[in-house]
Amino acid sequence: MKFELLPLPYAYNALEPHLDEATIKIHHDKHHQTYLNNFQAVVDKYPELAKMTAEEILTNLEHLKVDDNDWLKLKNMGGGFVNHNIYWSNLGPFKNIDQNLINKITAEFGSLEKFKEQFTTLATSLFGSGWVWLVEEPNGKLNIYQLPNQDSPLTLGHKPILALDLWEHAYYLKYQNKRADYVDAWWNVVTLI
């Protein structure tokens, strides 16, 4: 399979002033593209992988028969490719509230505010590079957690719903060391909630 970097469904400057144009452009055109290129290079070495979607590869990661070094690249670069697809699709200049999701969040976390507080605490307390995720587990329950690096919830058997990239490349140009300010800004451009 030839994987594709989808163009952003909004202009590079559409998330201003919360997420700045320069960061979005580099993040999408350079970082995301590089994960894709490196992922594709490994997938192209294995005919059995070439038949799978990127999501299938991450879901079945533990069972793939590939060299150790290639396995690590599939995990890191495949995760980087798919995680960023989710990140971009969660964002936009206009709200597109998912009322079912809000109802579910309210039922499971007590209120939307409590959910956002817990999610934000996980985001600001993450050590090193990684992501915070809202996922649906196979039993239908929602969960929020940190994952390091580019690890994917798909590998845990969870369905990703909301993804917050906490690698410094996601915010350093505008927010430098102020990760909490980036997290606050990010909530403003999340469309679902």
Ligand code: MN
């Ligand atoms: Mn990123």
